[in-house]
Amino acid sequence: MTIQHRKEHGISCKNCSVAHLCLGSQIKSDELERIDKLIVNIAYFDKGQHIYHSQTKSDYLYAIRSGSCKEYSVDIEGKEYINNFYFAGDILGLEAIGNNSYCYSAVALEPVRVCMIPLQSLVSMLATTQDLPMRLLNIISNKVRDDSGIRLTSSAKQRVADFLLSISSRFTKRGYAVDELKLSIAQQDMSNKIGIAFETLSRILHAMQKDKIIAIQSRNVQIRDIEKLREISGGWEQPL
Amino acid sequence: MTIQHRKEHGISCKNCSVAHLCLGSQIKSDELERIDKLIVNIAYFDKGQHIYHSQTKSDYLYAIRSGSCKEYSVDIEGKEYINNFYFAGDILGLEAIGNNSYCYSAVALEPVRVCMIPLQSLVSMLATTQDLPMRLLNIISNKVRDDSGIRLTSSAKQRVADFLLSISSRFTKRGYAVDELKLSIAQQDMSNKIGIAFETLSRILHAMQKDKIIAIQSRNVQIRDIEKLREISGGWEQPL
DNA sequence: CGGGTACTTGAATAATATCAACAGCTGTGG
DNA sequence: CCACAGCTGTTGATATTATTCAAGTACCCG
Numbered sequence: 001m002t003i004q005h006r007k008e009h010g011i012s013c014k015n016c017s018v019a020h021l022c023l024g025s026q027i028k029s030d031e032l033e034r035i036d037k038l039i040v041n042i043a044y045f046d047k048g049q050h051i052y053h054s055q056t057k058s059d060y061l062y063a064i065r066s067g068s069c070k071e072y073s074v075d076i077e078g079k080e081y082i083n084n085f086y087f088a089g090d091i092l093g094l095e096a097i098g099n100n101s102y103c104y105s106a107v108a109l110e111p112v113r114v115c116m117i118p119l120q121s122l123v124s125m126l127a128t129t130q131d132l133p134m135r136l137l138n139i140i141s142n143k144v145r146d147d148s149g150i151r152l153t154s155s156a157k158q159r160v161a162d163f164l165l166s167i168s169s170r171f172t173k174r175g176y177a178v179d180e181l182k183l184s185i186a187q188q189d190m191s192n193k194i195g196i197a198f199e200t201l202s203r204i205l206h207a208m209q210k211d212k213i214i215a216i217q218s219r220n221v222q223i224r225d226i227e228k229l230r231e232i233s234g235g236w237e238q239p240l
Numbered sequence: 241m242t243i244q245h246r247k248e249h250g251i252s253c254k255n256c257s258v259a260h261l262c263l264g265s266q267i268k269s270d271e272l273e274r275i276d277k278l279i280v281n282i283a284y285f286d287k288g289q290h291i292y293h294s295q296t297k298s299d300y301l302y303a304i305r306s307g308s309c310k311e312y313s314v315d316i317e318g319k320e321y322i323n324n325f326y327f328a329g330d331i332l333g334l335e336a337i338g339n340n341s342y343c344y345s346a347v348a349l350e351p352v353r354v355c356m357i358p359l360q361s362l363v364s365m366l367a368t369t370q371d372l373p374m375r376l377l378n379i380i381s382n383k384v385r386d387d388s389g390i391r392l393t394s395s396a397k398q399r400v401a402d403f404l405l406s407i408s409s410r411f412t413k414r415g416y417a418v419d420e421l422k423l424s425i426a427q428q429d430m431s432n433k434i435g436i437a438f439e440t441l442s443r444i445l446h447a448m449q450k451d452k453i454i455a456i457q458s459r460n461v462q463i464r465d466i467e468k469l470r471e472i473s474g475g476w477e478q479p480l
Numbered sequence: 481c482g483g484g485t486a487c488t489t490g491a492a493t494a495a496t497a498t499c500a501a502c503a504g505c506t507g508t509g510g
Numbered sequence: 511c512c513a514c515a516g517c518t519g520t521t522g523a524t525a526t527t528a529t530t531c532a533a534g535t536a537c538c539c540g
Contacts, residue, residue, distance in 0.1 A: 076475050081391050095385045098378035103385055126373045133366045133373030138338035140380045144387070145335045145343055151321050152390060152435020156528065187487065195392020197529050202488060218537085235316050396496065427519065437497050442520060458505090 002044045006115065011065070012036050018089030018174060022063050023117070026138065027131040034125065035132065039063075041116045051092060051106040051114060058096035060116045064088050067112025068184050071104045082193040084147065085109070085167075085185060089174055094140055097123070110184040146170070150194050154234075159194040160204045161233035164214070168223060179223040186219075242284045246355065251305070252276050258329030258414060262303050263357070266378065267371040274365065275372065279303075281356045291332060291346040291354060298336035300356045304328050307352030308424050311344045322433040324387065325349070325407075325425060329414055334380055337363070350424040386410070390434050394474075399434040400444045401473035404454070408463060419463040426459070 006012060013024035013036045023035055042065060045051060051062050054073055064086055071083045071092065083104050086092055096102050097119070126133050146166075150159050164181070172178050183190075187205075191198035205221075208214045213229060215222040223229060246252060253264035253276045263275055282305060285291060291302050294313055304326055311323040311332065323344050326332055336342050337359070366373050386406075390399050404421070412418050423430075427445075431438035445461075448454045453469060455462040463469060 075391075079393075079474075081393065095381050097381040098374070099381070099385070123374060126377075127370045130367045133377075134338070134363060136377060137366075137373075137380065140377065140384065141335050141337040141339070144380065144384060145339070147384070147387070150392060151315075152392065153319075153321065153432060154435075186485095192393060195394075198486095199488080199530080200528060206488080234319075426517095438518090439498080439520080440496060446520080 001046075001049055003041050003116075004044070006039060006042050009042070011042055011115075013039070016065065018065070021089030021173060022091060022139075023132075023135060026135050027129075031129050031131055034129070035122075038121050038125065039115050039117050043114050043116055045108040045112050045114070047108055047110050049108050051108065051112075052102050054103060054105045055101050058093055058100055058102045058119055061094065061096075061119055061122065062092040062106070062114040063117060064090050064092065065113040065115055068109045069106050069112055070109055070185070070189055071106045073104050080192060082189055085189075085193070087170065087174060091117075091139060093119070094143060097140075109189075152195075156196045156200050157204055157232055158234055159196060160201065160208070161229045163190065163194050164221065164223065165226075165229055165233055168226070179226065181221045181223065183219050183221060241286075241289055243281050243356075244284065246279060246282050249282070251282055251355075253279070256305065258305070261329030261413060262331060263372075263375060263379075266375050267369075271369050271371055274369070275362075278361050278365065279355050279357050283354050283356055285348040285352050285354070287348055287350050289348050291348065291352075292342050294343060294345040295341050298333055298340055298342045298359055301334065301336075301359055301362070302332040302346070302354040303357060304330050304332065305353040305355055308349045309346050309352055310349055310425070310429055311346045313344050320432060322429055325429075325433070327410065327414060331357075331379060333359075334383060337380075349429075392435075396436045396440050397444055398473055399436060400441065400448070401469045403430065403434050404461065404463065405466075405469055405473055408466070419466065421461045421463065423459050423461060 013019055013022070013032055016022065016024055019025055024032060027035070043051075043062075045067075051069060052058070052060075066088050068088075069086045069092065071086065072080050073083065074080055086106075092106050092114070093102060095104075122132075126136075150162055154162070167181055167183065168178055171181060176182075187198050187201050191201040194201075205214070205216055209216055211228070213223075213225045213232075215224055253259055253262070253272055256262065256264055259265055264272060267275065283291075283302075285307075291309060292298070292300075306328050308328075309326045309332065311326065312320050313323065314320055326346075332346050332354070333342060335344075362372075366376075390402055394402070407421055407423065408418055411421060416422075427438050427441050431441040434441075445454070445456055449456055451468070453463075453465045453472075455464055
């Protein structure tokens with residue numbers, strides 16, 4: 001892990017390509033300037049390094065500038081449960097607001113850069129800003145919506161379809177290609193996230209490839225027939 | 241559905257028994273007074289009546305004063321997916337903040353009284369209050385934590401145990417008996433929520449009864465051996 | 481090039497869903 | 511108060527799906 005000064009590297013909320021997902025939008029510019037000053041550092045983590053560990057003091061929120069992370073917890077027997085994956089523009093640690101320790105652990109899936117948002121300072125700023133409270137509420141409220149994720153009553157195939165569609169939709173919001181998912185996610189993790197055995201996932205992905213619904217090259221998935229995916233998913237009354 | 245004036249019925253945030261879960265805590269009293277004035281009405285719904293429907297304009301947040309609700313969405317084929325159950329002290333519609341329509345539908349499981357919090361007025365009040373923004377963030381952040389709920393990679397038995405423990409813990413926060421769960425929840429709904437067939441749920445509940453872990457009388461579940469439940473659940477590094 | 485991790489594939493097994501029939505309770509109207 | 515309809519929950523037999531076990535292959539990184 002390396003920490004650098006954002007300013008020295010010309011990094012600010014104003015020149016951030018994912019500001020629209022993060023703090024850098026819906027906030028008037030003088031206010032954003034104040035927030036920007038708060039976020040002094042950007043940290044760099046290598047693949048496999050932890051951003052933070054569950055049950056440790058939550059000093060920072062981490063906004064992903066580039067790369068990706070997984071958030072997980074562990075049960076008594078040491079079994080891992082993946083809560084979510086995070087990409088550029090996502091903010092890590094939100095559920096620690098009003099708590100003083102992180103509820104999950106977060107680890108880099110690939111080299112990742114995260115802006116370090118001091119939680120205490122941000123909270124104290126709430127009372128003296130016009131737009132920040134609403135912006136934060138929006139971000140969390142969106143998170144609540146998006147997290148809903150996988151329906152428990154659904155077949156393995158449906159879950160895979162749901163997962164791919166959800167990633168695809170999140171990539172869209174980031175301006176990435178809708179149908180070219182450069183996942184840095186191991187099948188191990190993906191299967192854990194959607195609650196099926198990884199052998200089952202492997203079989204389903206290959207079946208989908210055979211049916212020309214997707215194409216797989218290592219960890220990249222190309223969606224070739226999104227309509228069919230939606231069909232398999234059985235789609236729901238889309239939460240927005 | 242009947243709407244009544246809170247004031248006329250002597251109802252306010254200050255005399256509410258679940259204020260500690262809702263808006264009526266961590267807010268200085270003059271501010272709370274302003275909020276209190278905002279919440280003019282309390283609505284009464286009979287069992288089966290909808291508080292709101294998915295995709296309709298979100299004018300209000302609804303804080304449950306008494307009774308319980310389920311929140312659900314529906315897929316294309318009309319299959320229902322239960323998102324959560326809500327009890328006194330819970331606030332419905334939070335994920336609609338910063339959206340202008342509800343993402344789910346909410347329906348009363350028994351006679352329910354809900355305080356109607358005008359969303360727009362609440363939002364406008366954010367900028368002119370000291371404590372409200374943080375309180376709202378806390379509530380949502382807690383929700384994010386608590387919602388995580390059922391682990392996808394888990395046996396039917398574990399899910400039942402997890403569900404009962406989670407309800408029990410929520411009841412505790414409300415000052416209800418920890419081990420006497422007066423659920424107004426049909427097995428149909430419970431099984432849907434945890435993602436197993438309702439026949440399977442019925443079998444498991446009876447097996448647990450046989451093992452003296454719980455006792456069932458109609459829709460009330462008495463937890464007789466919470467340690468064994470925890471054992472079955474396999475517990476995790478509890479998110480707090 | 482070697483060693484380990486990640487992924488694939490097949491066969492056996494176990495878990496849960498589904499189907500079906502029935503029991504019990506609840507509320508309604510005669 | 512009883513009879514009946516409808517809904518909710520029970521229980522058994524069977525079908526299906528996904529997990530587990532096992533062995534092997536591909537791939538990545540040093």
